[in-house]
Amino acid sequence: MEVVEIKSERAGKNINVLSGEMSYKAFEPAPLPPLPHIKIDDEMTFLLSKAHRLVGRLDGISEQIPNIDLFVAMYVRKEALLSSQIEGTQATLDDILDPDIEENTNLDVADVVNYIKAMQFAISRLQELPLCNRLFKETHVVLMEGVRGQEKSPGEFRRSQNWIGPQGGNLKNAVFVPPTVEPxxxxxxxxEKFMNADDEIDPLIKAGLIHxxxxxxxxxxxGNGRIGRMLITLWMIVQQLLKCPVLYISYFFKRNRIEYYDRLTDVRTKGHFEEWIRxxxxxxxxxxxxxxNTINELTxxxxxxxxxxxxxxxxxxxLFRLLNYIENNPIIYIAKTAQALGLQYNTVAKAVEKLVGLEIMKETTSFKRNRRFSYTQYLDYLRKDTQL
Structure with a gap:
């Protein structure tokens, strides 16, 4: 196996495991915070100030809009999709918003649906638990239920070696080998101790270190990648930087995927924590x-x-009830919408026809029966960065 050379042990070191033909090297991370401590130069100070200002602005905006629950519900779906796409999930926003999702769910869609459930579960559990290993394990159960990887010990830390590498690969051609079980x-x-320690590390720097x-x-x-990205949002809520989950950075990681992985590797091999934090x-x-911007546009x-x-x-x-409904379900069938709203089919059909006339909604099928309608303007805002 070609092992990446460790040029600095600031972040940890490679350890020889087994011997002979079975031998390999696993990386053992050093405890946080790193030593020497993070050097905060002028550039990082500027970024920190800007990040705090924008997170504070986001938290303030989210408190002011009347339909924040609807926005959060949609944004969690988008984050779930993007986070799953980073892992190779082949699903689109339209797949996740499909009104027939229960009948049409495949493994890709199920991955995203489970991420949504896991995020909602974790946020509710934060009312009773701190950010801890128990919370990670319980959330992992929800994330992996009934999807690919469900056979891989949901809710339990691994009892065997894992690795990161090409599909179908092994320890010999792994890109990265995490620590063995005991380490x-x-x-x-x-x-867990670092997350809950009372220290003077800036919470945004600490978020980056924890991730x-x-x-x-x-x-x-x-499921490590998805739990790890979810952890960023949970940390923001615990630190009271945000009151509700309206900040997700998976779309940035997806768009800068190569640099994202390179920065993580540079920390492990060269101790470049500062570059990662920036x-x-x-x-x-x-x-x-x-x-x-999205909150303002949708508001x-x-x-x-x-x-x-x-x-x-x-x-x-x-019409107002229908508008509220499509802000949470921007792709609809009339029959299912009528059932959800407790209204007659013809009543909803006439309301949809009026919204189509106002160019608020648009028919997206050419069928005479089971016609599908979309809140296209709303979808256009949310589709940003979600295309495969």
Whole structure:
């Protein structure tokens, strides 16, 4: 196996495992915080200030919009999709929003649906648990239920060696080999202590360190990347940087996937924590800015379309209910929508026809029966960066 040379042991070191033809090297991470401590230069100070300012702005905006729960529900779906796409999941936003999702769910879609459930579960558990290994394990059960990897000990830290490398690869051609079982367990115990330590490390720097360390330890046989990215959002909530989960940086990692993996590797092999932290802070800045813009765009879209409905003559109760519904379900069938709203089919059909006339909705099929309609403007905002 060609092992990447360790030029600095600041982040850890490679350890020889087994002997003879069975031998390989596994990386044992050093406990956090790194020594020497993170050097905060002028560039990092600028990035930190900008990141905190934008995260604070995002948190403030999210408190002011009346339909934040709808926005969060949609944004969690987008984050779930992007995080799963990084792992190779072949699903699109339209797949996740398919009104027939229960009938049409395949393994790719199921991966994303489980991520949504896992995120919602983890946030609810934070009311009772700190950010800890127990929370990771319980969340992992939800993430892996009924999908690929469900046979790989859901909810348990691994009892065997894993590695990162090409599909169908092995320890001999692995790109990275995480610690063996006992050092992994110790590393996760150390990470748990670090997460809950009362220290003076800036919480955004600490978020980057925690994410790096979790990905390096790789405590599960599968699902590490998704749990590790979820951890960033959970940390933000625990640190009260955000009151609800409106910041996701998977789209930045996806768009900069090669650099993302290179930065992680450079920490392990060269001890370049500062370069990783700068990359991470840029991800926070970019993602927070994007989330602020998206909230503003969707809020303005809601106001404009609400006003267009308000300007119509006659009763508008059903139209307003339908508008609220499509903001959470932007792809619909009339029959299922009528059932969900507890209304007659013809009542919903007429309301949909009016929204189509206002160019709020658009028919996206040419069938006479089971016609599908979309809230296209809303979808266009959310589809950004989600295409395969």
């Amino acid at each position: 992994m367990e110790k590393a996760m115990s150390d990470l 790096y360390q979790f990905e390096t330890i790789h405590p599960f046989l599968d 990359f991470f802070l840029n991800a926070v800045v970019d993602s927070a800015s994007d989330a602020c 303005n879209l809601h106001k404009v379309n609400y006003a267009r409905i308000e300007a119509l003559r006659g009763r508008k109760d059903t």
